[in-house]
Amino acid sequence: MELHRFSLLALLLAVTCSVAGAYDPLDPKGNITLKWDVISWTPDGYVAMVTMSNYQMYRQILAPGWTLGWSWAKKEVIWSIVGAQATEQGDCSKFKGGIPHSCKRTPAIVDLLPGVPYNQQIANCCKAGVVSAYGQDPAGSVSAFQVSVGLAGTTNKTVKLPVNFTLAGPGPGYTCGPATIVPSTVYLTPDRRRRTQALMTWTVTCTYSQQLASRYPTCCVSFSSFYNSTIVPCERCACGCGHDGYHGGRGTGKSRTGRNNNGYRNNGHGGGSECIMGDSKRALSAGVNTPRKDGAALLQCTSHMCPIRVHWHVKLNYKDYWRAKIAITNFNYRMNYTQWTLVAQHPNLNNVTEVFSFQYKPLLPYGNISA
Numbered sequence: 001m002e003l004h005r006f007s008l009l010a011l012l013l014a015v016t017c018s019v020a021g022a023y024d025p026l027d028p029k030g031n032i033t034l035k036w037d038v039i040s041w042t043p044d045g046y047v048a049m050v051t052m053s054n055y056q057m058y059r060q061i062l063a064p065g066w067t068l069g070w071s072w073a074k075k076e077v078i079w080s081i082v083g084a085q086a087t088e089q090g091d092c093s094k095f096k097g098g099i100p101h102s103c104k105r106t107p108a109i110v111d112l113l114p115g116v117p118y119n120q121q122i123a124n125c126c127k128a129g130v131v132s133a134y135g136q137d138p139a140g141s142v143s144a145f146q147v148s149v150g151l152a153g154t155t156n157k158t159v160k161l162p163v164n165f166t167l168a169g170p171g172p173g174y175t176c177g178p179a180t181i182v183p184s185t186v187y188l189t190p191d192r193r194r195r196t197q198a199l200m201t202w203t204v205t206c207t208y209s210q211q212l213a214s215r216y217p218t219c220c221v222s223f224s225s226f227y228n229s230t231i232v233p234c235e236r237c238a239c240g241c242g243h244d245g246y247h248g249g250r251g252t253g254k255s256r257t258g259r260n261n262n263g264y265r266n267n268g269h270g271g272g273s274e275c276i277m278g279d280s281k282r283a284l285s286a287g288v289n290t291p292r293k294d295g296a297a298l299l300q301c302t303s304h305m306c307p308i309r310v311h312w313h314v315k316l317n318y319k320d321y322w323r324a325k326i327a328i329t330n331f332n333y334r335m336n337y338t339q340w341t342l343v344a345q346h347p348n349l350n351n352v353t354e355v356f357s358f359q360y361k362p363l364l365p366y367g368n369i370s371a
Contacts, residue, residue, distance in 0.1 A: 024208075026343060026363050030056035032167060032174065032206040034068070037185045037198035038159070045076065045152035046159065046199075051124070052143040057135030057363060058341040059208060064291045065129015066143065067168040069108045073160035076152045078102040083125030084109050084145035100150065106164075111143060122146050129170070135361070136341055156200050167206045171295020173213030176206040213295075216240035219308035226315055234304035241305050275301040276333060283333065291334050300331040307332040310342070321353060 024030055037049045052068070054061065067087075077100040078086060086102035086109055095103075111129035112120060120126075124144040132140035153159035165176035184198040210218070220234035276283050278300045288298065297307050309329045316323040330337055343363070352360065 026345065027057045027059075030059065030208070032056065032169075032208075034165065034167075034176075034204040034206065035185065036179070036202050036204075038200040039146075039198055041154050041199065042079075042148065042150070043154070045079075045149040045154060047146065047148045049146050049198075050144060052131065054131045054134055054141040056133050056208070058133050058343050060133040060136065060141075060339060060341070061129065061131040061169040062291075062335065062337070062339075063128060063130055064170050064293055065111050065127075066131065066170065067108055067110050067129070067166075067293065069106060069164075069166040069168075070162040071106045071164040073163055074152065075105075076160075076162075077150045078107060079148040079150045081109070081148070082120060082146040083122035084111055084147075109145070109147075111145070131169075132339065133341065135363075136339065159200060161202055165204045165206070168293070168295075169208075170291070170293055171213060173208050173210065174206045175209065175212065176204050179204050217306065219310055220304050220306045222309060222311045224311070224313045226313075227317075234306060234309055236303050238304040239306035275299045275305065277301050288333050289336070297335065298333040300333065302331055307335065308337075 033053045033055060035051045035053070037051070038046045039049055040047045050068075052066070077092070079098075080101050086104065086107045088104055088108065089100075089102050090104035090107075092099050092103040112126040113128050114126055116126055122144060124142045127140075127143065129143070131143050132138075134141040161179040161181070163178065165179070167174040167176055179202045181200070181202045184201045186195055186197045188195060216239045218239065220238035222234050223232040224230075276288070276298065282288065283300070299305060299307060302309075307330070309331065311327040311329070313325045313327070314322065315325050326342070328340070328342065349362065352362075
């Protein structure tokens with residue numbers, strides 16, 4: 001893990017680190033929309049362009065990326081995919097000629113890695129499943145792949161929509177609704193002189209819930225000021241202690257309190273969770289920074305056991321203005337937050353006069369409301 005420390009000057013007080021429900025008051029319309037456009041019929045099915053659009057203002061999908069799943073309504077198979085791949089082929093033994101890409105009734109699809117051959121690529125693919133938030137990078141908030149489906153319907157009336165969609169981004173947290181048929185997508189030709197349209201289009205909407213992702217907060221806030229030498233630290237076990245969400249693997253020779261032979265330490269709160277001491281050789285070992293598909297963190301041992309700590313320091317407090325410094329520290333060895341976003345809420349933020357060291361953007365989830 002690279003332990004990043006970001007020093008930011010801003011006017012912030014309360015950072016949204018607490019556990020939130022499925023409804024986010026700061027981003028009430030935020031969602032990830034999956035759009036399936038049938039672009040051609042085949043002798044036994046169809047070819048569809050699947051587009052994933054992240055309409056969330058500040059929540060992106062980080063490495064190791066998204067995993068999209070669903071259940072086929074009948075006995076469909078995937079003949080081929082461009083720009084993505086199914087994680088399992090499944091049992092295709094009944095096919096005597098060409099073998100499908102996947103025969104799984106419930107396929108799991110992942111993005112391809114950057115640098116794959118051009119004949120395996122399609123627009124907006126091959127980013128290792130990393131998708132930016134729309135509010136941060138609109139151009140990078142889209143991911144796409146093309147899938148050829150067999151043993152399926154070959155007309156608008158005989159196609160059965162997939163069901164039970166799931167999205168890991170990475171790990172749990174997203175809930176997807178049912179597929180809904182919508183008006184067909186209209187495309188413009190490259191010269192923008194002709195319009196074409198999909199033969200059939202359906203969409204799926206997925207929303208995020210922090211409570212589904214984890215029972216515990218993902219960060220904590222500590223405080224200090226120029227007029228007081230005392231630092232108010234994060235609360236002990238602010239993000240939980242002894243729970244499986246932040247486990248760090250298994251070592252040998254461990255004791256209930258103290259280090260084991262591999263540089264791990266049991267946090268002493270039960271539950272079997274372990275962390276890595278910051279000064280241990282284990283923190284520098286190969287593979288310790290590799291993200292996991294389930295999003296499980298591997299934390300440095302701290303009293304608060306949070307992946308992220310946000311420290312607020314009041315630097316100045318004049319009659320006309322006040323200034324604060326924000327420092328963000330990453331304690332998660334498995335996550336490198338290269339494109340982070342800090343969301344904060346404070347009644348004085350509408351009076352921001354100057355921001356240093358990072359980009360600031362106000363969130364207006366409900367527009368301008370007249371009193």
